Amino acid sequence: MRVILSNVKLRINENIYLKDPETTPLGRKILSQSILLIDEVGFEAFTFKKLGQKIQSNESSIYRYFENKHKLLIYLTSWYWSWMEYRLVFETANLVNPHDRLKKTITLFTEEIKDDITTEHINESVLQRIIITDFTKTFLTKEVDEENKNGFFQIYKRVILRISGIIKEVNPDYPYPESLSSNIVEGSLHQHFLGQHIQTITNCNNSVSPADFYIDMVCKILK
Template sequence: MDKLLLSLKIQINEKIFVKDPESSILGKKIIEESIILIDEIGFEDFTFKKLGERIGSNESSIYRYFESKHKLLLYLCSWYWGWMEYRLVLSTSNINEPMEKLKRAITIVTEKIEDDSATLHINEGILNRIIIVQFTKTLLTKEVDEENKEGFFLVYKRVINRLIDIIQEVNPEYLFAKSLASSIVEGSLHQHFLKDHLKTITNCNKTSTSTDFYLDLVQKTLRN
């Protein structure tokens, strides 16, 4: 998979950025270091001024790529879900048995992410931590309906729709495939968060993972 990822170009909605950060060394540096800095200090305290100081560049140079830190976060989330979709397709394409395909898909979207080393300027393990904590902030805004119309969440919805299709393969009569699929994707992020910060209200831990929970839940739900 790493060799394939080396040539992978995640397609991001062009309305999210001013200039494609993948088009220059500085742009890639902005992406690389913003991931690390957001993880270190949190999105609330993250500013383009602090990022500029970190990369040794003027704050104004970052605005040539992104008009706001909200748009930068949207970019990071879009990249993550595009990368996740690629892994999902690659890992399930040769599996014909529906339940086995679903189990593999659930594993992909719920497992703990490690840096794959193929994308040198993006540490997927750190980015995953950002998605767990920050992704809902891209959705829970007054602009969400307009941004949805602009297609900002299209790749995220594609990941969920791929799960919906597999769930319907497993049990075409199940009435809540959409709700189940979105609950798996969104809920797994929440379970990872609880495991790290509010341990007393989740069964997920080092030995019982979010993946274990959703595999158990889905198999019992669709079997019934």
């Protein structure tokens, strides 16, 4: 699978960026170093000026790729969900039983990610930490309706619908597949956050993973 993914070009909505960062060494450096910097200082404190200093480039050069840091965050989260979608497709392709596909899917979307060495400019394990803390900031804005209309969240919605399709295979009569699907994905991010920062209000810890919780919950719901 690693060989296959290394040859895949993840397609991101062209409306999100001004110049495709994947097409130049500077663009790829912007992506890789922005991930590390956001993880280090937090998205609120992250600025293009700080990123420019980190990559030893003019701040204006970053603006040639992204209009603002909000668009950059949407790009990074879109990249992540596109990468997760490819993982989902390839890692469940040979699973015939829908229950097995669903359990594998839940595990994929709730596990702690390890860096994929085939994507040299993206550290997926660090990017996941950003997804956990900052993904909802991409759409909890006043501009969400317009950005949704422009397809900014198309990849994420496609992921949710893929998972809901597997849920329907397991139990075609279950009335809330999309709600359950989005709950699995976003809820697991919340459980990771609680496990890292506010442990008293989650059962997820070193011995109980979000995957354990969601596999147990979903299997009981759908039986």
